[in-house]
Amino acid sequence: MIGIVDSSIGGLTIAREAEQLLPEHSLLYLGDIARLPYDRQDPATIVKYSIENTQFLVDNGAKIIIIGCNSTASIATETIRQTFDIPVFEIIHPTVQKAVKVSHHERIGIIGTRATISSNIYSNAVKNSRPECKVFQKACPLLVPLVDEGWIAKKETKMILKKYLYGLKNQQPDTLILACTHYPMLKQLIQSRIGKKVTLIDSSIEVVKHVKRYLKNAPELLPAENFSQVKHRYVVTGLTETTEYVASQILKRPIQLQLA
C-alpha cells in the first residue's frame, strides 16, 4: 500500500496518477485539510504535523510514503525519512530532474504558491542540477483557492492566469514546471496561455513515475495479487462544501472522502 501525505487536496492529482500508473497497488491518501495552509506555518509545526500524518499512514498499512505537498517536502522530508524505516519520496527532485532533462534551450519557468516560489527550492534544485539554466519564477497565489472552489474553467480563472503568465511568457521559457499539485487541474489553460511549444512538467506525474521505477527494483514491496485486493482510501481531516466536488473533479470519478 502506498501512502500519500498531503496538506490539502491538491495531492489528489498524485493519487490520480498512481491509480493510473500503479493500478496493482492500494492507495491510502491523507489530506490534512483541517490544518491548512502549511505554507503559513512555522517549520517546527510543519515537521510535527508531517510526522503525525505519516504515522497515521504507516499505522494503517502504508509501506511507501509519497509526500504530496511542497511545503512538507521542502521542510520535513529528512525528518520523515529518519523517523520511519520505509521508502519516502517527495515531489521536488523527480520534477526538477525531468525538467532539466527535457529543456532544450536551458530556459526553465517555475510557477507555484508564494511560499514555494519564495523558498527557491525548485530554482535552487534546477541550478544545482544544471547550473547553466536560466530560471524564471512566478508566484500564482490565487490559483489554489480558485481550484479549491472548483472554478476550473471559469472566465475569471482564465483572466487571472493570463495576468500571472504574461511576464513569464515574455521570458520565453521552453519548459515550465508546475510546482504545485493543484496546477495539473489547470494544465490545459496553462498550456494554451504559455504556448504549445513550452513543455509542461507536472510534478504529480513525475513523482509517480519515479516511484514506479523504484518499485521495479523492490521485489519486497509486492503489489496485490489481483485487482480485487486493491483498495483505495481517501481520508481528510476536514470537509467543506466543495471538498468532495473538487476531489471528484480531480480524480475524474465520484469519490467519498472519509473523515479521519
Next chain:
Amino acid sequence: MIGIVDSSIGGLTIAREAEQLLPEHSLLYLGDIARLPYDRQDPATIVKYSIENTQFLVDNGAKIIIIGCNSTASIATETIRQTFDIPVFEIIHPTVQKAVKVSHHERIGIIGTRATISSNIYSNAVKNSRPECKVFQKACPLLVPLVDEGWIAKKETKMILKKYLYGLKNQQPDTLILACTHYPMLKQLIQSRIGKKVTLIDSSIEVVKHVKRYLKNAPELLPAENFSQVKHRYVVTGLTETTEYVASQILKRPIQLQLA
C-alpha cells in the same frame, strides 16, 4: 489600551475605525497570520489559540479586548470572557443589531466566508432579534484571498463579485451585512454591484461604535491624557510578501508590522 485579536489581517479594518473613532486610545493589534485560517480549525484549537492570543494582548497592557475574527467570535467569546476579567467585545452582535434596526423592508442579505455562512451565526442572530426578517445568505470564499493579494480594484475582482452578488441582488435585500472583516476593503465595489439603495452594514465600524458607547460609561478605562501618549502597535505572527502592502492599504498609511 484596546487590544484587537485577529486570525488574519482583515481585523485591521477594525483598527482603522478605532484609530478614527477612538483617537485618544492606544491600540494593540495581534494578527495570528501564521496559524491561518481559523475557519478550517476544530473548535478546541480555535479556543486554545484565542486564549493564547488574548493573553499576549493582556500581558502587553490591553484593558479591553475586541475579537476581530468571526470564527473566534462565534466559538471562543464565552471562554475568553470567563478567562480574562476585562471587557470583551465581538463583532457579530453589534452588526446584527444595526442591520435589524435600519432594515425597512425586513429583507437582509449576508455575505461572508464559507465558514461564517455555513455556521448561520449571523442569520440566527438576525432571526432571534427580528423573527419576521427574511434572510438571504451568500458565501464568497474568493474575496479574502483576493484582498490578501491586494487585488482590490482589479477587473477580475469586480467580475467575481458580480458573480457572487447576482443571485443575492435578485432577492432584493434592503440591507446587506458585510460579515467578514476583509470586505470593507471592497465596500465601494459591493455597493455599486448590489445597488446604491441597499444599506451596507460594516461589521468593523459597528463594533467600534459599540465600544465607543461602552467607554462613555466606563470612567475607569481612562483614555490617554494627550495624543503624544497614544501608541499603536501592530503585531503579526507571520509575514508574507504582500502582508505589509495590504496592511497599509487597509490603514491608508504606511505601516510597519512587528513580528511577535
